[in-house]
Amino acid sequence: MNARQPFTLRRSWFEATARARLQALLDPASFREFLPPETSEPSPHLAVLDIPGAFDDGVIIGAGRLDGREVLVIAQEGQFMGGAVGEIHGAKIVGLLKRAQRDKPAAVLFLADSGGVRLHEANAGLIAISEIMRAVLDTRAAGVPVLALVGGSCGAFGGMGIVTRLCSAVIMSEEGRLALSGPEVIETVAGVEEFDSKDRALVWRVTGGKHRYLTGDCAALAEDEAADFSRVAAQLLAGWQEDVPSLAALRAEQARLSTRRTRFAGLRDGLDVWAALGVAEPGQVPLMDRDSLVDLKKGLPQ
Amino acid sequence: MNAPHPSGPGGWDTRRQGRQRRLERAAAIGLGRLVPAARVVDLLEAVIEPGDRVCLEGNNQKQADFLAESLADCSPERLHDLHMVQSVLALPSHVDLFERGLARRLDFSFSGPQGGRLARLVQDRQIEIGAIHTYLELFGRYFMDLTPKVSLIAAQSADAAGNLYTGPNTEDTPAIVEATAFKGGIVIAQVNELKDSLPRVDVPADWVDFVIVAPRPNYIEPLFTRDPAQITEVQVLMAMMAIKGIYAEYEVKRLNHGIGFDTAAIELLLPTYAADLGLKGKICTHWALNPHPTLIPAIEAGCVESVHSFGSEVGMENYIAARSDVFFTGADGSMRSNRAFSQTAGLYACDMFIGSTLQIDLAGNSSTATLGRITGFGGAPNMGSDPHGRRHASAAWLKAGREAGGANAIRGRKLVVQMVETFREHMAPVFVEQLDAWKLKESMGMDLPPIMIYGDDVSHVVTEEGIANLLLCRTAEEREQAIRGVAGFTPVGMARDRRMVENLRDRGIIRRPEDMGIDPRMASRDLLAARSVKDLVRWSGGLYAPPARFRNW
Numbered sequence: 001m002n003a004r005q006p007f008t009l010r011r012s013w014f015e016a017t018a019r020a021r022l023q024a025l026l027d028p029a030s031f032r033e034f035l036p037p038e039t040s041e042p043s044p045h046l047a048v049l050d051i052p053g054a055f056d057d058g059v060i061i062g063a064g065r066l067d068g069r070e071v072l073v074i075a076q077e078g079q080f081m082g083g084a085v086g087e088i089h090g091a092k093i094v095g096l097l098k099r100a101q102r103d104k105p106a107a108v109l110f111l112a113d114s115g116g117v118r119l120h121e122a123n124a125g126l127i128a129i130s131e132i133m134r135a136v137l138d139t140r141a142a143g144v145p146v147l148a149l150v151g152g153s154c155g156a157f158g159g160m161g162i163v164t165r166l167c168s169a170v171i172m173s174e175e176g177r178l179a180l181s182g183p184e185v186i187e188t189v190a191g192v193e194e195f196d197s198k199d200r201a202l203v204w205r206v207t208g209g210k211h212r213y214l215t216g217d218c219a220a221l222a223e224d225e226a227a228d229f230s231r232v233a234a235q236l237l238a239g240w241q242e243d244v245p246s247l248a249a250l251r252a253e254q255a256r257l258s259t260r261r262t263r264f265a266g267l268r269d270g271l272d273v274w275a276a277l278g279v280a281e282p283g284q285v286p287l288m289d290r291d292s293l294v295d296l297k298k299g300l301p302q
Numbered sequence: 303m304n305a306p307h308p309s310g311p312g313g314w315d316t317r318r319q320g321r322q323r324r325l326e327r328a329a330a331i332g333l334g335r336l337v338p339a340a341r342v343v344d345l346l347e348a349v350i351e352p353g354d355r356v357c358l359e360g361n362n363q364k365q366a367d368f369l370a371e372s373l374a375d376c377s378p379e380r381l382h383d384l385h386m387v388q389s390v391l392a393l394p395s396h397v398d399l400f401e402r403g404l405a406r407r408l409d410f411s412f413s414g415p416q417g418g419r420l421a422r423l424v425q426d427r428q429i430e431i432g433a434i435h436t437y438l439e440l441f442g443r444y445f446m447d448l449t450p451k452v453s454l455i456a457a458q459s460a461d462a463a464g465n466l467y468t469g470p471n472t473e474d475t476p477a478i479v480e481a482t483a484f485k486g487g488i489v490i491a492q493v494n495e496l497k498d499s500l501p502r503v504d505v506p507a508d509w510v511d512f513v514i515v516a517p518r519p520n521y522i523e524p525l526f527t528r529d530p531a532q533i534t535e536v537q538v539l540m541a542m543m544a545i546k547g548i549y550a551e552y553e554v555k556r557l558n559h560g561i562g563f564d565t566a567a568i569e570l571l572l573p574t575y576a577a578d579l580g581l582k583g584k585i586c587t588h589w590a591l592n593p594h595p596t597l598i599p600a601i602e603a604g605c606v607e608s609v610h611s612f613g614s615e616v617g618m619e620n621y622i623a624a625r626s627d628v629f630f631t632g633a634d635g636s637m638r639s640n641r642a643f644s645q646t647a648g649l650y651a652c653d654m655f656i657g658s659t660l661q662i663d664l665a666g667n668s669s670t671a672t673l674g675r676i677t678g679f680g681g682a683p684n685m686g687s688d689p690h691g692r693r694h695a696s697a698a699w700l701k702a703g704r705e706a707g708g709a710n711a712i713r714g715r716k717l718v719v720q721m722v723e724t725f726r727e728h729m730a731p732v733f734v735e736q737l738d739a740w741k742l743k744e745s746m747g748m749d750l751p752p753i754m755i756y757g758d759d760v761s762h763v764v765t766e767e768g769i770a771n772l773l774l775c776r777t778a779e780e781r782e783q784a785i786r787g788v789a790g791f792t793p794v795g796m797a798r799d800r801r802m803v804e805n806l807r808d809r810g811i812i813r814r815p816e817d818m819g820i821d822p823r824m825a826s827r828d829l830l831a832a833r834s835v836k837d838l839v840r841w842s843g844g845l846y847a848p849p850a851r852f853r854n855w
Contacts, residue, residue, distance in 0.1 A: 009574075011828050200854035286855035287839060 011226045013151040014175040018060050018075035021111055024226030025149075025233075026064035026073070033062040034099075035092060043086050045121040054080045057088040061096040067234035069106035072096055076113040078154035083114030085159065086121040090128020097135035101142040107237050108139060108146045110167060115182060116158020129159035136166045145169070145242040149229055151176035151222065155207065158182065168242055170218040171232050172209035173225075174290065178217065179207040201286070205270030210285055210293055214274055214300075215260075221290050317486030320451075324349040324488055325511065335464050336496075337514045342372040345512060347380045349488050350452050355385040356405075357450035357482065360392050361473040361641070362412070362680065363523050363613040366456035368492045368516035370395040373454065378403040385409070385432075387448050389440055389474055389641075390680075391416045392523070400429045409448055410678060411435045417675035424676065424746050434752060437681045438645045441474070444481035453482040453489050456520040459500055460493040464507035467500040470614030470622065470637040471522055475505065477642040483509035494519040501634035524616040524849050526592045528566040530832045536723060536766050539815065539825035541567035544656065544721060545576050547769045547818045548762055549585045552698040552717060556588040558648045558685045560657020564721045566596040568656070570830040573603035590648040590685070593618040593629065593637075595848065599831035599841045601628055611637065612644040612681065617852075621845035641681070648685035653698035654717040655685040659754060660726065661737050664782045664794065666757030666772055668720055669739040676746065679754060686755040688716040702761055705773040715773065718755060721764040724790030731792035732765075733785065757781075763788055767795070768814040775811060787812045 011024050022031050035056075042053025058080035063072050074093050076083040085093075100108045117125040136146050148167040150156045155177030156164040164170055164178055172178065181189075183197035196202060205211060212218040222232040245253075267273050274282040278301045285293065312319065327348040337345050346369075350356060358373065359366040373381075374395045384405040391397065391413040399405040400423050409432040413420050423429040435443070444450065455478055458469035468475050482489050490512040491505075545568060548554065559565040572586055587607040591597065593615045600606050610630050614622070614637055622629045622637045631637050648655070659668035670677055692699070692714070699714030706715050722732045739751035763770045763785060770784040780802075787803035789795030806812045815822050832838045835852045 009828050012833055015827055015833070204855065287836070287844065289840070 014224050018077040022075050025230045030065040043088050059089045061092050071107050072100050072105045073109045075111035078113035078152045083154045084118035085128050086118040087124035094131045094135045097139045100139050100144045111149045112156040112164050113152025113154045114160040115154050116160050132163050141244050143242050145240050171220045172218040173222050174209045175224045176209040177207040178212050211270045321486045337512050339517050346376050353383045354451040357453040357478050358388045359455040360388045360390040364471040364473050365521045366454050367521045369454040374398040411437050411440045412678040412680035417677040420676045434678045436679050436683045438684045441477045441642045449485045450482045451487050453478050455491050457491050457493045459495045459497045460513045461500050464510045464513050465503045466505040468504040472639045473613040473641045479505050479509050492516040502632045526594050526615045529835050531834045533563050533567045535825050537567040541571050542820050544764050552701050554585050554654045554698045556652050557654040558590045558652050562658040564658050569596040572600035572605045573831045575829050590644050595838050598838050602841050610644050611639040612641040613639045616849050617847045621842045624845050645681050645684050649689050653696050656719040661734050663737050666760040667753045668755045669737045669753050671739040671742050671752045686718050687759045717761045718759045719762045724765050724792050733789035733792045733794035771811050784811050
């Protein structure tokens with residue numbers, strides 16, 4: 001081959017597998033998996049139901065370096081059962097977070113890609129989710145920041161939506177989605193008049209990364225590219241001080257959320273919320289690139 | 303003294319007299335050049351006579367839909383036994399004409415969505431099919447033995463004098479109007495709007511007899527938009543093989559791409575994978591192609607010099623207007639397409655055609671015909687055939703000619719490439735012992751099976767298993783084994799002679815990805831220059847405005 005510049009390969013975070021995300025996110029050759037394929041066990045609950053399991057039960061845990069810093073990582077595999085949290089899946093995450101409390105890495109990176117609890121595992125899945133919530137808070141209390149990275153095809157919904165917001169900070173891509181009830185769940189429960197889950201544009205306008213960034217639910221926006229998630233996460237960690245939140249700070253946050261609830265009550269579309277936030281041309285937001293949106297947010301009334 | 307001139311029974315200008323008679327009938331019921339939409343049936347019944355040959359402008363994209371519906375609403379007592387000539391039978395009203403007893407005979411090229419209804423009408427003997435043509439054949443016959451008496455066409459706008467602006471979707475209009483207006487025929491145009499002045503004149507007023515402002519804009523089908531999100535990694539692998547194993551080796555500069563996700567994948571690899579191989583400017587510089595949105599990244603990256611189009615594509619208008627170095631645009635800025643000229647370019651001026659198909663047999667014949675549907679041909683057989691009349695040389699044409707005919711070949715060859723996955727949806731094998739086209743021929747009483755691309759024109763077959771170079775095959779048996787050798791796990795592929803296939807591989811007739819230095823594990827969607835329609839919009843700097851059904855924002 002000639003000495004040509006290779007084109008820059010844009011590795012999509014949205015389309016990548018969990019393993020590919022980790023490989024591209026961390027410093028080269030730094031990733032070390034805990035409970036690698038040969039030691040792990042697939043879910044016994046799925047086996048009982050005659051559903052094929054996965055050797056990693058849909059989540060990969062391990063250690064590596066991000067821009068030179070020692071970090072622990074959790075990566076959910078959205079391509080296995082929508083990244084749903086079952087008993088073993090949850091136990092691996094909790095175990096990793098406990099290790100973080102003991103070893104005090106620079107951070108835990110939580111690559112969320114999950115619709116929430118794995119319903120096939122019923123109570124075991126629900127318990128797993130609540131154990132993860134507790135473990136995330138314990139880890140933060142131990143002074144280790146937990147960063148949620150949301151940009152996979154399953155987003156972060158249900159219990160994983162809550163877990164994500166319990167983290168120290170959330171990084172999202174435009175393609176990422178974050179909410180409590182998923183679009184299909186809302187439509188099933190409240191009818192298509194309430195929410196049309198087939199309207200993909202609407203789904204992204206109320207759960208997508210740009211919306212979460214404008215409403216302040218995520219701290220930073222990344223491009224749909226592993227290298228950019230890596231850059232943004234490293235930037236956020238530089239100088240990050242994980243403090244145990246004071247009662248006053250929690251009350252202030254509570255008050256902010258209550259105000260927001262009344263302020264946006266009755267608005268039915270991200271477009272309306274953005275207009276209420278002071279965006280002059282909300283219709284332009286979906287096509288904006290990341291940097292323009294960051295500039296737009298800077299200019300909004302506080 | 304002069305001998306008396308022989309003449310027909312009515313003199314030498316019976317067509318002109320007929321035309322005059324028709325125009326007088328329209329005048330007698332008070333219809334002038336501009337006809338109100340409410341009186342369109344009166345007009346059609348006045349100027350069309352039973353048994354007339356009528357051309358209804360049904361293009362691949364643009365449809366004279368109001369005139370088609372209005373003709374179908376005419377009384378079968380007044381108008382019957384019409385002979386319809388039209389390139390595409392796309393709308394339900396096109397078939398209604400036959401069901402309602404207005405029309406009897408049909409000469410056409412492509413029927414797409416109406417293929418099923420058409421087949422039933424043929425079996426019920428409610429329709430006589432003259433022939434199923436390629437576009438160029440049909441246009442040629444408009445000027446030979448299928449000249450229309452009355453043509454019903456569609457344009458964007460008209461001025462008070464009757465000049466027409468067809469806009470980017472000019473498509474078949476010039477060919478139809480020329481054949482009709484200069485052989486004593488009558489041209490009726492439906493337009494979307496009347497304007498004081500037109501951006502440009504595509505059809506001059508004295509070639510047009512009647513203009514009707516349609517109650518709603520004519521229908522245009524976005525036929526060439528493919529969402530990059532649906533391209534699979536197998537298609538990326540095949541695109542890598544095509545680029546490295548064919549485009550690069552033959553230095554293919556002038557080409558046409560059939561429509562589909564396989565070719566869309568190639569278009570999206572041009573600014574990435576192909577550029578990385580150093581091929582920018584060496585391949586794919588000149589195109590006969592509809593304005594595929596998936597070509598935007600290659601254009602923006604400077605890989606493309608020129609594109610001439612058969613028709614336009616919904617949403618691409620502003621992008622095309624802003625890239626007049628690449629597309630053919632008028633002084634007004636908007637594109638002018640022309641199917642007849644672009645097909646001619648595709649036949650004679652292209653070095654390669656690459657497209658997909660539904661079935662391929664052991665001789666390399668391919669067909670998109672399936673049982674119970676008559677879909678026709680469109681333009682693929684024009685572009686997917688080796689024109690024996692070609693004289694000018696190019697690197698690709700000469701190399702292919704020498705592979706086929708030896709070092710002393712006296713003519714080159716066009717590259718005609720069929721690119722298919724070995725199985726299509728529902729696990730239907732693409733490679734078959736016998737094409738469904740043969741059964742269709744029997745059930746429809748056709749003279750010949752509807753073969754899309756003849757095997758002797760095919761130069762290469764690309765599948766996920768590899769590339770078969772049919773130019774290098776010297777016997778029918780080698781050809782058969784070369785095709786079996788890339789037919790994967792289909793029954794045809796499983797029945798290969800393994801030793802012979804290995805021998806063909808040693809001779810470079812069959813090549814696997816590894817023979818071309820391609821690692822299938824590297825075939826990732828990450829190689830695509832755009833992975834979504836939104837990416838295409840961004841590449842275009844916001845100029846491309848995709849139709850609503852392709853948006854998720």
